[in-house]
Amino acid sequence: MKAMIVDDEDVIRLGLVKILSKLNPGIEVIGTFSNGQAAWEQFESLCGQGLDLVITDIKMPRMDGIQLIKNIRQTGSGVDIIVLSGFEEFDYVRAALRSGVKDYLLKPIVKSQLEAVLQEIERKLKSSEPAPEKSREREHHAVEMVKETLKQSYGEPFELDKLADIVGMNGNYLSRLFKNQTNMTITDYLIHLRIEKAKELLSEEPSLRNYEVAQLVGYHDPVYFNKLFKKMVGVTPKDFKGKRWPGLE
Template sequence: MIKVMIADDEEVIRRGLEKIASRMDLDVEVIGSHGNGQEAWAHLSTLKPADIDLLITDIKMPRMDGFKLIEEARRYMKDLSIAVLSGFSEFEYARRAIRHGVLDYLLKPIEKAQLYELLKRVEEGKTLRRDDPLPENSPVQNAEGGEHYVVEQTKSILEKEYSHNFELERLAEKVGMNASYISRLFKYKTGQTITDYLIGIRIAKAKALLAEQPDLKNYEIAEMVGYSDPVYFNKLFKKMCGMTPKDYKYGCRTPKVER
């Protein structure tokens, strides 16, 4: 049984989390759902470590914000798994959360798969602690939460800026990490290089443009998805899709013949 407490000033978010968690193939019990940090702390301070496995808290809340709640929770129950839930994607929020040793940093709107992964890790952590207790002040939680956020933030930047000229150093500066570290971490966590991930985004955008705006010229589409050289774009598109952009556009416009 994974015992979870939720603190978020948006009732729809709290109810949504409860609903999603209840429909997973995991044994989850929401032991508390609170609209501000003060209420959550008042409840948490009456619990024993065996009564709660995970605290999911928003950052921006009235009466007591998420960081203060985390501080109080950490002092009271140092091994409690904590995840931050926030609509703010700025790295400074994540960096502060990571310093407090949070297990994960979840961005709203939360994805079912991401919540499942978090709950699964908490469940596995319970089993691990029971079978083979970690030494005190273990850095495992701290590292996992930070690494997950760095990868997700990198993906988010690439999704937004795919049409710009790609510079790893500029990306690293935005994320707030060393460029070589981000490259190695991204490949380790996703199985893809950052460049390959970016190519995937650009080709997907190009396919959408070819299908939805067939009057666009090839060089225009190339520029719109970040390639100044239309010849290179043509070769790359054919390598990735098995056909040229022109053939792909024609295939999208040709009506399917029913047999």
């Protein structure tokens, strides 16, 4: 299990590293941070190293634990999160629990309580070993659903939040997932669809005016459409119209 620790007190960070190593030699602390901002800036990198667990304080400078937790959950990450807090901070803890925190521990930390939480997390990780394959299938399905949705609605305004709702994912996470799987951004994929459809319309329906073609494929500024078309195709829509192009005869 790989963990990161976020607390503005040096003695607590160092103490937790020692406690974790004694409680479970299989736990590797791959990052320690004194505030939420520093932790957030390295979060994606640590996820790439297989991060499983975040242990974070509530009250910290620059970015508190609540905001850090919200940021993490907005990425779609399923890492477990344990919150550390003082008794007087329980209102903050309630907010954290609503954000999908695994558990909270009051300071000073009781080793037996921490050990119990760690054991539960470890059992969950072991029981979900086939999960990566299921996750990959879900992610592939989400990307294909985005492609199909855009093919059906390329003429409508682009709304990332609506796409994200359709596939049940956070918008930022979906954007990164799509780029990783297709080597294209969602916007670039939509542009490609629109230009290909514009080429079809220009070839098959030459009576259409350029501004009409632009509107049909989702562009209400014909000047922008002309510039984009030339950038993508190499010629203007006017020059393209009426010519014979491979694959469009």
